[in-house]
Structures are given as structure tokens and as C-alpha cells.
Amino acid sequence: MLGLLLLLFLGFYAVSVAALIFLKFRWGMRVVGLAAVLILGSIAVMFAVYSAPALARYGLSLFTTADWDPGAERYGLLSAIVGTLISSALAIAVAMPLAVSAAVAINEFLPSQVRWVVASLLDLTAAMPTVIYGLWGRDVLGPALAAGLNALGSWLLGAEPVRTPLNLLTAGVLLAVMITPYAAAIIREGYGLIPRQIEEAIYAVGATRFEAVLIKLRYIKQYVAGGFFLALGRAMGETAAVAMVVGGNYVRLVLNPVDPGITISSLIALQFPNAANYLYMTPVLYAAALTLVLMGLVINGVALYLLYRWQV
Amino acid sequence: MNMDRKLVAVVAVAVLAVAAVGVWLMSSPQMAPSPTATSSATQTTATASQSATSTATSHPVLSGTVTGAGATFPLPQIQRWSTLFREYTGGKVVVNYQGVGSGAGQSKFLNREIDFAGSDIPLTPQNYEKLKGLVYQFPEIAGSIVVAYNVPEIAYSKTGKYLNLTAEVIAKIYMGEVKQWCDPQIKALNPALADKLPCRDIIAVHRSDGSGTTAYFTLWLAKAYKPWGDAVGWGLTVKWPVDQTGRGVGGQGNPGVASAVEKTEYSVGYIEYAYYALNKKKYDDIGGIAYIRNDNDGKWYLPLPEMVQMGLSAGLERYRQKYGAYPKPDEDWNAVIQELANPPRGYPLSALSFFIVWKDYSAAGYPDAAAKAQLVREFMRYVLTTGQQSVVEGYIALPQELAQIGLSAVSQIKP
Numbered sequence: 001m002l003g004l005l006l007l008l009f010l011g012f013y014a015v016s017v018a019a020l021i022f023l024k025f026r027w028g029m030r031v032v033g034l035a036a037v038l039i040l041g042s043i044a045v046m047f048a049v050y051s052a053p054a055l056a057r058y059g060l061s062l063f064t065t066a067d068w069d070p071g072a073e074r075y076g077l078l079s080a081i082v083g084t085l086i087s088s089a090l091a092i093a094v095a096m097p098l099a100v101s102a103a104v105a106i107n108e109f110l111p112s113q114v115r116w117v118v119a120s121l122l123d124l125t126a127a128m129p130t131v132i133y134g135l136w137g138r139d140v141l142g143p144a145l146a147a148g149l150n151a152l153g154s155w156l157l158g159a160e161p162v163r164t165p166l167n168l169l170t171a172g173v174l175l176a177v178m179i180t181p182y183a184a185a186i187i188r189e190g191y192g193l194i195p196r197q198i199e200e201a202i203y204a205v206g207a208t209r210f211e212a213v214l215i216k217l218r219y220i221k222q223y224v225a226g227g228f229f230l231a232l233g234r235a236m237g238e239t240a241a242v243a244m245v246v247g248g249n250y251v252r253l254v255l256n257p258v259d260p261g262i263t264i265s266s267l268i269a270l271q272f273p274n275a276a277n278y279l280y281m282t283p284v285l286y287a288a289a290l291t292l293v294l295m296g297l298v299i300n301g302v303a304l305y306l307l308y309r310w311q312v
Numbered sequence: 313m314n315m316d317r318k319l320v321a322v323v324a325v326a327v328l329a330v331a332a333v334g335v336w337l338m339s340s341p342q343m344a345p346s347p348t349a350t351s352s353a354t355q356t357t358a359t360a361s362q363s364a365t366s367t368a369t370s371h372p373v374l375s376g377t378v379t380g381a382g383a384t385f386p387l388p389q390i391q392r393w394s395t396l397f398r399e400y401t402g403g404k405v406v407v408n409y410q411g412v413g414s415g416a417g418q419s420k421f422l423n424r425e426i427d428f429a430g431s432d433i434p435l436t437p438q439n440y441e442k443l444k445g446l447v448y449q450f451p452e453i454a455g456s457i458v459v460a461y462n463v464p465e466i467a468y469s470k471t472g473k474y475l476n477l478t479a480e481v482i483a484k485i486y487m488g489e490v491k492q493w494c495d496p497q498i499k500a501l502n503p504a505l506a507d508k509l510p511c512r513d514i515i516a517v518h519r520s521d522g523s524g525t526t527a528y529f530t531l532w533l534a535k536a537y538k539p540w541g542d543a544v545g546w547g548l549t550v551k552w553p554v555d556q557t558g559r560g561v562g563g564q565g566n567p568g569v570a571s572a573v574e575k576t577e578y579s580v581g582y583i584e585y586a587y588y589a590l591n592k593k594k595y596d597d598i599g600g601i602a603y604i605r606n607d608n609d610g611k612w613y614l615p616l617p618e619m620v621q622m623g624l625s626a627g628l629e630r631y632r633q634k635y636g637a638y639p640k641p642d643e644d645w646n647a648v649i650q651e652l653a654n655p656p657r658g659y660p661l662s663a664l665s666f667f668i669v670w671k672d673y674s675a676a677g678y679p680d681a682a683a684k685a686q687l688v689r690e691f692m693r694y695v696l697t698t699g700q701q702s703v704v705e706g707y708i709a710l711p712q713e714l715a716q717i718g719l720s721a722v723s724q725i726k727p
Contacts, residue, residue, distance in 0.1 A: 069551035070522075138568065143575045164515050164561040164576045248520020248562025249555045260561040262520075270564060273413025274522030274548045277436050 040293075047290035054283035062287060068250030070277075075284045079253050081291060083168055083246070083261035084236055090172025090257060091179060091235040092228065098176065099183035099227060104213055106184075107191045119188065126181035134241035137174035138166070142245055145170055149258065161258055166247035168254065168261040174245055175235045182234055183227035190223025191216065222307055229303040233296060239265040264292045375404030378687045382409075382417020382430035384565075385524050385584065386665040389453050389704045390430065396702060397694050407691055414524055414548070421668055424677060427688055429668040432524020433548070434645030446671055448641040448725070450718035451664040452695055454624060454708040456615040457529055458588045459661075461580040461599040462573050463493055463512075466505050468600035476501040476612060477602040479536030479654070485580060486516050486533070487543065488554040493578060510578070513559055517572045517581030520562025522548035528653070528663040529582045535654035536607055574598060584663070585615050586706025606660045613659040617708045623658025625711045627651050638713065641721030642671070662708075667692060667718070672726040685727035692722040 013035070021028030054062060058075065065076030106119050142165030150160040162169075194216055202212045217224060247260025248270060254261040262270075268285050275281040380390070387409065394407040412420070414431040418439055421429035434440070434449055459477060468474055481497050484490040490497055494511040502509070519526045527548050534541035544550050554560035561576070563569035566587040573581040574594060588601060595601060603612040606623070613619045631651035632638050639648040645666070654660045669688055674681030696718045700709040710718075 067551070068549070070549050071545045071547040071551075138571055139575065163513065163559065164517075164572065164579070166561050166563065166572055166576075243520070244564050244568060246520075248518075248564070249560065251551050251555045252558070254558075256558075259558050260555075270521040270562075271549065272416075274415035276419035277415035277433075277439075277522070277548060279438070 044290065044293050047286050047293060051283050051287035051290050054280055054287045057280060058284075062284065063291065066251060066253040070281055073278065073280050075280065077264070077267075077284070077288050077291065079250055080262050080264045080267045080288060081295075082253060082255070084263040084265075084292070084295070086255075086257055086261065087168050087171040087175060087242065087246070087263055088232060088235040090169060091175035092232055094173055094176035095180045095183060095231055095235075096228060098180045099187055099231070100217065100224065102180065102184040103187035103191055104217075106188055108209075108213060122181050122184055126185070130178065130238065130241040131244075133174060133178050134244035137170060137241060137245040141174055141177075142166060142170040145173060163258075164247065164260060166245055166260055167258050168246065169257040171242045171246045171261075171263065171266075172257065174241060175238055178238065178241065179231035179234045183231040186227035186230060187220070187223055190220035190226075194219060222310055225303065225306060225310075229299065232299060236263075236292065236295065236299075237265055239269045242266040243269045264288050264295075374401050374687060374690055376683055376687050377406045377408065378428070378684070378691055379426045380407070380409045380417075380428040380430055380667075381412050381420050381426045382668075383414045383432040383524055383665055384411035385432050385455065385663070386430055386453050386707075387411040388586070389707050392702065392704050393691075393695050393699045396699065397691055400694060400698075401690075405687060405691070413522070415522065418668070427669075427678075427684055428692075431666050431668060432663065433527050434649060434666055435668060437644070437646060440644050440646070445642065446676065447668055448671060448721035449645055449666050449668045450641045450721050451710055451714050452667045452692075452718065453665050453703070454620060454710055454714075455663045455665070455706070456585045456620040456659060456708060457525060457532075457582050457661045457663055458585050458615050459580065459582050459602040459604065460570075460573050460588060460595055461602065462577055463510065463599045464577065465510050466508050467598055468596040471505060471508065473502075473504055474600045474614070475505065475602045476605065478605045479533055479540075479607060479660070482580075482602075483533045483537040483540040485514055486518070486552060486554050486560070487540070488516075488557040488559065490514065491559070512578040515576050515579035516552070516554045516560045517569050517576065517579050518552055518560060518562055519549075519569060520564050523565075524548065524663060524665065525566065525582065525584055526550065528649075529661065531649065531653045532661050535650070536660065582661075584706070585708075586704070589706040604659065604661055606655070606658065608654065608656045608660075611657075615659050615661070619659040620662045620708050621658070621711045623655040623660055623662050624652060624664075624714060626657040627653070627655035628711070628713055630656055638717060641717055667695075669721070669725060671724070674727060682727035685725050689722055689725045692718065692725075696722065 013031075017028055017031050019028075020031055054075070062075060063077055063081065066079035066082075067074050067076035069075075102122060106115055106122075110118060146162040146165040149162045153159055153161040198219060199212075199216070202215050207215060242263055243266035246262055246266050248262055248266075249260040250262050250267065268288055271281065272285055275285055390407075390409045394409060397405060397407055409430065414433060417426070417429040417431050418435060420426045422439065422442070430452070431449075435443060435447070459482060461475060463475075466473070466475065475498075477498075478501060481490055481501065484497070492511050492513055494509045499506040499509060527546060530540075530544065530546035530550050534544070534546045544553060552560050555562075561572060561579075563572040563581070566584050569581045570583050570587050570591065573579050573583070574591075588595060601614070603614055605612050613623075628638065628651075631648055634651065635647075639645065649664065652662070652664070669692065670676040670678075670685075672681075673685040673688070678684050696710075696715045700715055703709050
């Protein structure tokens with residue numbers, strides 16, 4: 001029944017869009033744009049409805065405690081929320097310098113014959129299945145990071161800081177590798193669009209190569225910001241790869257990034273298959289999804305505000 | 313002129329859209345009146361086996377499709393049975409099974425999206441209340457869980473010895489009370505290795521996803537060491553006390569735990585025997601698997617198939633003595649697995665996987681009940697008889713008495 005309604009609505013929507021595009025172009029495009037808002041809105045409403053039992057039962061404490069005891073039906077999402085923030089922040093901190101340097105290197109320093117090869121290789125890495133990244137992170141990157149940090153730690157401090165390769169840091173670095181191509185692609189686009197006159201003007205005032213790069217990056221700061229927020233969104237939402245390396249610790253508020261933790265999306269991926277065996281786990285996981293949507297909205301709101309400020 | 317072309321385009325798109333809706337409506341009436349058919353998966357199986365009924369009346373040969381879903385643990389074994397059963401029926405019966413998780417399997421079964429469910433644990437008490445008297449559940453295959461450790465100093469390939477561990481020590485490791493490998497409680501159990509045990513923190517690896525393996529592991533701990541039962545309990549996911557200390561870590565699935573134990577020095581973890589069997593050599597080089605003491609007979613066991621079967625039979629016998637009869641396929645099996653865990657004799661850490669089927673497929677609302685029931689019946693009968701002789705490496709065939717319980721249920725499935 002719901003499917004029928006949905007299909008009728010979609011049919012009506014398609015017809016009205018087609019009609020409007022041909023008769024009143026501007027209104028047609030507005031209706032098309034509305035679709036994205038409608039879809040996002042209905043998803044958020046669905047999450048809210050499905051999570052209502054959990055919100056009613058646990059209230060705000062669902063978001064302010066770190067707990068996961070399905071047998072006793074006690075849940076708290078704080079560690080997942082904090083874990084999402086920590087791993088995404090690490091990912092962005094590693095990925096942005098990489099992405100900017102990759103974009104600059106491709107546009108400025110590589111000989112033009114190999115430019116497109118490097119650029120397409122970088123783009124291709126974005127198309128790799130996330131499970132492959134996950135396996136690599138679990139079996140290669142995590143152990144290598146742990147061994148490296150432990151060697152450094154025992155040399156400098158006389159103690160080994162990393163107990164297990166499955167932790168938030170591994171998740172963050174793995175995410176950085178995964179999101180770099182996205183940010184780099186956008187920054188590269190912007191870099192390619194810098195007008196010739198601007199470039200000539202920069203060199204005309206006697207800037208060095210390095211200064212020129214800095215000025216150009218400032219000129220395309222909207223693209224850099226765009227790449228930043230796209231990559232951040234990807235990092236916060238990534239599921240399969242993170243679930244394999246994050247270390248699944250739900251019950252403790254983890255602030256040390258080399259300890260095992262959990263993120264919202266990996267929590268959902270790991271716990272959903274058996275959630276139906278418990279009374280409140282499914283609504284709690286929908287509440288987690290709702291939280292992620294809201295966090296995404298806030299971040300995009302900030303992004304739009306910044307871009308608007310810079311344009312004025 | 314331009315306006316005309318636009319109008320033509322608009323009309324064309326509109327006509328196409330209306331036609332698409334029309335075609336969809338024409339093809340849907342099959343679906344609308346049947347309240348039980350909730351997914352396209354059931355639709356395809358339904359049509360497939362409707363044709364099966366007509367052929368089944370003329371020839372005694374079976375044909376059609378059976379769809380099941382649920383636990384991932386028995387997936388390789390069920391795939392083997394599915395292939396064998398297809399050969400057995402001359403390629404006419406297809407058994408599809410998706411590993412979606414025990415919980416998802418139970419709820420899909422409840423919604424009649426699938427014909428049978430696979431589940432590592434019996435129906436949960438609340439699902440059992442809903443389905444009491446309507447379903448049969450019975451074990452279909454057994455497995456065992458090993459406790460693997462990564463302690464290079466005492467690796468089996470160097471010392472020729474495996475560690476001895478008891479439920480109490482393992483429980484204390486996962487509670488965070490036994491902190492280091494050189495703990496006196498571990499030394500006391502392993503006099504031969506005592507001077508080699510390093511004073512390093514124990515990293516306790518557990519599953520980060522909900523799983524039957526965790527359920528049977530924690531059930532054994534709860535039965536064999538009372539403080540664990542009081543403080544933690546058992547379930548698909550539990551609140552691991554060791555996680556509070558930062559010395560606990562979760563891996564995704566059996567491969568995730570296996571990899572974490574392999575890559576983390578001084579770790580310990582529990583994995584399905586099937587995954588250990590594939591990598592035995594690797595574990596012997598970094599550590600090994602523990603001999604586990606059955607606290608009821610005081611003997612030490614490795615998870616050899618005979619020892620696991622001995623444990624299951626002994627547990628079943630204990631149930632019979634306590635309740636006066638073997639468990640029936642329509643009762644609440646949560647009481648049964650309580651007796652099977654930590655049995656009087658044999659390897660104490662075993663796992664079961666269950667099939668859940670309807671008693672009466674037409675009463676359950678399946679549109680093609682006769683054919684469906686017959687297919688389910690024949691497949692299950694095959695699984696519990698011939699199927700038990702072709703067990704995938706690492707799985708363990710059911711002891712005769714347990715298979716018999718399933719067979720008694722299968723012969724009573726009504727169309």
C-alpha cells in the first residue's frame with residue numbers, strides 16, 4: 001500500500017517536473033531541487049518515528065551516557081558520538097594536507113604528460129570498495145601503525161602506548177586514506193579554474209613559487225572548504241571499513257585515540273543484524289542514525305554559512 | 313512552433329508515466345489481496361512452487377524453491393547441504409539461504425518473508441511467547457569454540473605445549489581481574505610453562521557484532537563460574553567488564569577476532585573451531601589454543617569432534633534426568649541450552665545452530681502450503697540424516713539423540 005502511494009507520488013512528481021520544465025523553466029528546476037530536501041526530510045522523519053520508543057524510554061540520557069548492555073536493555077550512545085568526532089577529526093587532520101599537496105603537485109609540479117595519469121589514479125582510489133580498505137586497515141595499516149608508535153614510544157618514553165591495532169587512530173588514518181581523493185578532486189578542479197591573469201599578476205609582483213601556491217590556495221578557498229566538508233561527511237558516514245578496525249568498545253567513553261572505540265555508523269553496522277532479538281535495540285539504533293543525520297545537517301549548515309560569508 | 317514541440321514532449325512524458333503506473337497496477341493484484349506475502353522473495357518462491365504442486369501430483373519428484381535466512385555461523389554448511397540436496401533431487405529443488413544474522417532471521421520468519429529460519433540461539437523468550445505452539449525448533453549442526461592465545465614466549469611450535477585454562481581464569485581475564493600472563497592463577501594451572509609466562513598485559517579480544525559464538529561462550533562462563541553469571545550474564549552481545557579497563561577489544565565476526573588475536577601480541581580470544589582449523593599452523597607459531605577443563609569431571613579437553621559430541625550427549629542426558637524426557641521440538645529451547653552448556657563430561661564449550669520451521673504452513677498463511685511444507689520437510693529430513701555425514705571441516709555432526717529430535721519434528725510438519 002505504501003509502495004503504491006509512493007509510486008503514484010513519484011509518477012505525479014515526474015509529470016509535474018516535466019510539465020513545469022517545459023512551460024515554466026525556473027519553477028521546474030525549483031521543484032527538482034525540492035526533491036532532495038523532501039527525501040532528506042522524509043528520511044529524518046522516518047528515523048524519528050522509528051526511534052520514538054527509545055527516546056521516550058531513555059530520554060536525553062541516551063546521548064549522555066556510554067553504555068551497551070542489551071541483556072539489561074541499557075543503552076547509551078555517548079561513546080559512539082565521541083568516537084565519530086574523534087575519528088573524523090583525525091581523518092580530516094591527516095587527509096587535508098595530503099589532499100591539498102596532491103592537488104598542488106598535480107597542477108603545479110608534475111610534468112604535463114604524467115599529470116592526467118596521476119590524477120586518474122587518484123580518482124580511481126575513490127572507487128575502490130570500502131571492504132578492501134577495511135581488510136587492508138585491519139591486517140596491514142593497523143599493525144604497522146601500532147608497531148611504529150610503540151617503537152617511537154619505547155624510545156622516547158620507555159612505554160608502549162598502543163595496546164591493540166584495532167583503535168580509533170587506525171580508523172582515523174584509514175578514513176584519511178579513503179577520503180583524500182574526494183577532497184583532492186574538488187581542490188584540483190578549483191586550482192584548474194584560476195584565471196591566467198591572476199597567475200601572471202602573482203608572479204608579476206615577484207612572488208616565489210611557494211608564495212604563489214599559497215596565494216592561489218587562498219584564491220580558491222571555497223573549493224578547499226568544499227573538499228573539506230565533502231571529505232568530512234564521508235568520514236563521518238563511513239561504515240564497513242571502520243567497523244573492521246575500530247575495535248568495538250561500546251561501554252567506555254574513550255578519549256585516547258589509541259584505545260578501541262566505536263563510531264555511530266559502525267555501531268549500527270555491527271549491532272543491527274541481531275537487534276531484533278532485543279526490545280529496544282532497534283529504536284536505539286534508529287536514534288543513532290537520527291543523531292548522525294543531525295550532526296551532518298549541523299556540519300553542512302556551518303559549511304554553507306562559511307561559504308556565504310566568504311562570498312560577501 | 314517551438315511551443316508545439318514542447319507540448320508534444322510534455323504529453324509524451326505524461327503518457328509514459330501514466331502507462332508505467334498502469335502496467336505496475338495490472339501486475340500487482342496478486343500481491344494486494346494476500347496479506348502474508350510481504351516481500352518479493354516470497355513472491356518468486358510462491359510462483360515457483362505453485363508450479364511444483366502441479367508437477368508433484370503427476371510425478372512423485374520434488375521441485376521448487378525453499379528460502380531460509382538467519383545465522384551466519386552455519387552458512388558454509390547449509391550451502392554444502394543445499395548443493396547436495398539439489399543433486400539429490402536431480403537439480404529440481406533450490407534451497408536459498410542468506411546469512412543475515414540470527415536476530416534478523418527470526419524477525420523475517422515472524423513476518424513470513426522466508427520459509428525457515430536459521431538461528432544460533434533458540435527463539436528469544438518474547439518471540440517464543442508469540443509463536444508458542446505454532447513452530448518447531450531443533451538443532452541442525454553443532455560446532456565448538458576454541459580459546460586461542462598469542463603469547464610468542466610459550467608458542468606451541470617452541471614448547472610443544474598448549475596452555476591449560478579453566479572457566480574461572482578465562483572469566484576473570486574477561487572481567488579484567490586476571491591482568492597479566494604471569495598471574496599466579498595461570499601459573500598454577502601450567503606448572504610446566506610457569507617460568508616462561510611473560511609479565512605482559514592480557515588483551516582480551518571479543519566479538520564487536522552480536523553473535524551466537526558470544527552467546528555460547530558467555531553462557532558457558534555463566535554456568536561454569538557463578539560470579540560471571542551474576543555480574544555479566546550471557547547473550548549475543550554482553551557488557552564486557554574488561555572493556556572498562558581499556559584492555560578489551562572487539563573484532564568483527566570470527567575473521568575479525570582471529571585477525572586481532574594474530575596481530576596483537578599477548579592477546580586471547582574465542583573463535584569458532586572452523587576458523588581455527590583453517591589456520592592451525594599460524595596459531596601454533598604465535599601461541600596456540602587452550603586445553604579447557606571441564607569442571608564437572610575435572611578432565612582437560614581439546615575440541616576434538618568426539619569430545620564435543622560427548623559433551624552434547626552428556627548435557628542432553630542431564631536434561632532428560634532433570635525433566636524426565638528429551639526436549640520436544642515445540643518447547644522453549646532456552647531451558648535446553650542451559651543444560652547443554654558446561655555438561656557433566658566432554659569438551660564443555662560447544663555451540664549449536666537451530667532451524668525454525670512452522671508446524672502448519674497453511675495455518676501460518678503461506679499461499680502454497682502443501683508444496684512448501686513438503687519441500688521443507690524433505691530438505692530437513694535430508695539435513696538430519698544423510699546431511700550429517702557430509703560435514704564441512706570444522707563443524708561437528710549432531711549426536712544421534714539430538715538429530716532424532718529434529719526428525720520427530722520434521723515428520724509432523726503439516727502442509
